[in-house]
Amino acid sequence: MVYFPVGPLSSICCALCLSGVFVGSLYLWDYLDDHRQTPPPPPPSSKFALHRDHPTVIKRRFISVTASCIVAITLLWLLSSNDNVKYANYPFWQWLGVHSQHLFLSLSLPLLLTMVLFLGPLVMWAIDIMEEGLDFIPSRDMDLVFVRNIIVGPITEEIVFRGCICPLLLSGGYGHSAVILCSPFFFGLAHLHHIRQHLHKSGKALRSAWLQVFFQLFYTTVFGTFSSFLFVRTGHLIAPCLAHMFCNIMGFPAFGEISSSRYKYLVAASFVIGLVSFIYLLMPATDPSMYNSMYYQI
Numbered sequence: 091m092v093y094f095p096v097g098p099l100s101s102i103c104c105a106l107c108l109s110g111v112f113v114g115s116l117y118l119w120d121y122l123d124d125h126r127q128t129p130p131p132p133p134p135s136s137k138f139a140l141h142r143d144h145p146t147v148i149k150r151r152f153i154s155v156t157a158s159c160i161v162a163i164t165l166l167w168l169l170s171s172n173d174n175v176k177y178a179n180y181p182f183w184q185w186l187g188v189h190s191q192h193l194f195l196s197l198s199l200p201l202l203l204t205m206v207l208f209l210g211p212l213v214m215w216a217i218d219i220m221e222e223g224l225d226f227i228p229s230r231d232m233d234l235v236f237v238r239n240i241i242v243g244p245i246t247e248e249i250v251f252r253g254c255i256c257p258l259l260l261s262g263g264y265g266h267s268a269v270i271l272c273s274p275f276f277f278g279l280a281h282l283h284h285i286r287q288h289l290h291k292s293g294k295a296l297r298s299a300w301l302q303v304f305f306q307l308f309y310t311t312v313f314g315t316f317s318s319f320l321f322v323r324t325g326h327l328i329a330p331c332l333a334h335m336f337c338n339i340m341g342f343p344a345f346g347e348i349s350s351s352r353y354k355y356l357v358a359a360s361f362v363i364g365l366v367s368f369i370y371l372l373m374p375a376t377d378p379s380m381y382n383s384m385y386y387q388i
Contacts, residue, residue, distance in 0.1 A: 101262025
């Protein structure tokens with residue numbers, strides 16, 4: 091039964107540290123390769139060579155982000171204390187959102203809420219299946235990309251940026267709204283490192299690369315706000331994890347394809363209905379009292 095005796099400034103510093111460790115771990119392998127006495131063998135000829143989607147890069151980064159999660163959890167464990175009676179009912183793992191209370195509710199309602207928001211893209215996807223069928227046979231390389239984007243990426247990012255950083259900020263004295271609105275900036279800034287990929291490996295112009303990165307910063311920050319909202323309101327790490335996985339499967343909504351669809355009025359209506367329904371259901375579907383969220387009890 092623990093708590094984290096950190097102040098406002100120290101919680102921010104810890105959050106920045108964890109973000110830096112997460113991003114830095116992705117490039118540790120490049121640093122090690124550059125400083126080897128014997129140059130490593132060149133990568134095999136492939137359209138993925140030297141790219142973030144190269145199988146070797148993906149496997150290395152699986153190790154990196156897993157190690158980052160271990161470091162983040164270890165840091166919280168080292169910071170934890172059990173000398174405050176006020177927090178006597180809250181074990182360490184519950185602080186991180188890992189527990190079994192109201193688990194089925196946390197598995198289902200937040201995911202369904204996210205699916206309501208994506209009603210428009212889901213309708214477009216259903217129309218594509220009816221018209222063209224499913225015609226996708228993934229290669230082994232694409233299997234790794236799928237595992238990274240849909241499984242490893244969402245889980246490790248949620249562990250660090252929600253499961254570890256949000257409890258630190260809450261313990262530092264920041265309110266629920268402040269944590270929900272501000273913690274996503276750590277998540278968004280952690281994606282700025284993609285500028286390196288765009289400039290040095292994809293060969294994009296500086297302006298084009300920065301525009302793409304700032305767009306990514308915008309939507310990752312918006313999603314991070316929703317993800318932090320789910321985490322704090324439900325008190326469960328599984329809720330933002332599943333929402334993150336689903337959003338990565340769906341991708342950014344293809345608004346530009348609405349007008350070219352044969353069923354454009356149906357598709358447009360589904361986008362509007364999905365957004366309105368999402369706004370209407372957002373608060374009742376995440377009522378902290380239903381999930382007994384500990385973050386609304388401390």
